[in-house]
Amino acid sequence: LIKAVPPEKPSVIKTVVLSTMITLEVDAPGDNGGQPILGYFYSYHQLNDSSDDEESYVEISEDTTTNVELKKLVAKTSYVFKVSAKTAVGRGEELIYTFDTKEVSRPLQLNMTSPREGSDPTSIKVVWSEPDNGGVEITQYVIKYKKVEVHNEKADEWQTKSDDEKNFKVEHLNDPSALSYIIGNLERNSFYDIRITAINTEGESTEETKIIKTSEGSSQVGTVASGGIGTGPVIGIVVGLLIIIVIIAIVIFFVFKRKPELVGRLRGHLGGKGGEEERGNKEDGKDPAEEEKLIKKDDIVKVENETEEGKPEQASEEQQEEFEPDSKPDVQPTPEAGAKNGTGDKSPELSTPAPTTEIKITPETPEKPENPAA
Incomplete structure (x- = not known):
């Protein structure tokens, strides 16, 4: 049996070199030590600065080639790239590879990832x-x-x-x-x-x-498109309408409270009982407001009459005496009567009767003559 050993160095080929990015193609080593390659450990840093040297690991792809992409590099700068293969036995020998980035340039062509069919009908x-x-x-x-x-x-x-x-x-x-x-x-x-x-x-x-x-859009009523009114403005409009309605209700309340006759007129427009009465009064030529004032005056007169009826009988008798004088008013004789009685016309002023008869009534009892005639 041959004992498995760590793999040899992999090989590296640069495929894309830009000012801030590079793509490296890592190939499996010629001798894997008797075990399949599982992945690669790699790290990179600027040539004269290894402080940012952080190691990463990438699993091997299905084929023998694995691409490693390094981004956010500094333009026109030298870098050191280190890579080693890994198997079940362990980590193999490390390869050191250097490369230079290009000078600054205009941006590269973008890669648009949007789907070819949008989800919104208007955007x-x-x-x-x-x-x-x-x-x-x-x-x-x-x-x-x-x-x-x-x-x-x-x-x-x-x-x-x-x-x-x-x-x-x-x-x-x-x-x-x-x-x-x-x-x-x-x-x-x-x-x-x-x-x-x-x-x-x-x-x-x-x-x-x-x-x-763009999409065909929804046919449902009330669906808001991308350029329509959002939820916030709708809520603001509703709140504003409610505030306006409350203000109008308060104004109407105070107007009817200060001028109740407006209620009857409103009933008249709405066909209520009060409106029928008001229409009847208007047909008779009466103003409801004037009728209300007359009713109040009648009530005041009625109260005064009741007060006078409640006075003592003495006051009533005195009042009756005031309106019943002891002597009747003198009647001015006419010229014809004077001639008949033989008295003649004593005064030219008596020839013309007075246009009116004035009766003066005083609260005092008229004085009686001291020596009445026999």
Whole structure:
């Protein structure tokens, strides 16, 4: 029997080298020591700085080649990459590999990961993977879109009927950390050609293009689309209406409290009993307010009469004497009567009778003559 031993060094080939990223292809060692390779241990750091050297582990893929992608590197910098294979026996011999990143450049082409059919009828959410910024921070993203027609809707990959580069709507996203953007105000069940690029101080990346279709949307009544009114504004509108209704109710309450006659008039408009009475009074030419004042005056007079009836009998007799004088008022003789009696016209003033007879009544008892005639 041959005793199994740790594997030899693996081999490394660089496949993609960028300013801030590199992809390394790790191949299995020529001699695995009698055991299959399970995975690889690897670490990397800048050539003159090993402080950030952290070891990682990646399991081997089904084939003999495993890709290792290193991101967020510094542009135009030398790096040291260390890797060793692992088997059931243990860890094998370590390989040291060095590489250099490229100079700063414009961002690389983005990878749009949005599904080709959206979930909303009036908007599309554009999603992309974190891009390589070319060694310089991305300053903004540019999203362009327009409605298009496709040749075959059932095809696996949609192709537009026209290659016209005009009539694109452009949106600018000034958030370098953003990985998505929502395009709104779209038409339902329609195709849109969407393009996105990244920009840094070195330039603009190559366009990433994808055709995405909006959904047909729900036919249910009351469904709010992406560009509709949200829940917060609806609640605010409802609360505002309730406040207005309460204020109106309070105003009506105080108005009717200060002017009760308005209740009768309101009943008249609504056809109530009070309204019928008011309409009857109006037909008779009477004002309900004036009738109410007259009723109050009648009540006051009635109370005064009751008070006078309750006085003692003496006061009643004195009052009766006041209205029954002892002597009758003198009657002025006419000229004809004077001639008949032989008295003649003694005064010219008596020739014309007084237009009215005035009777004065005083509360005192009239004085009797001291020497009455025999």
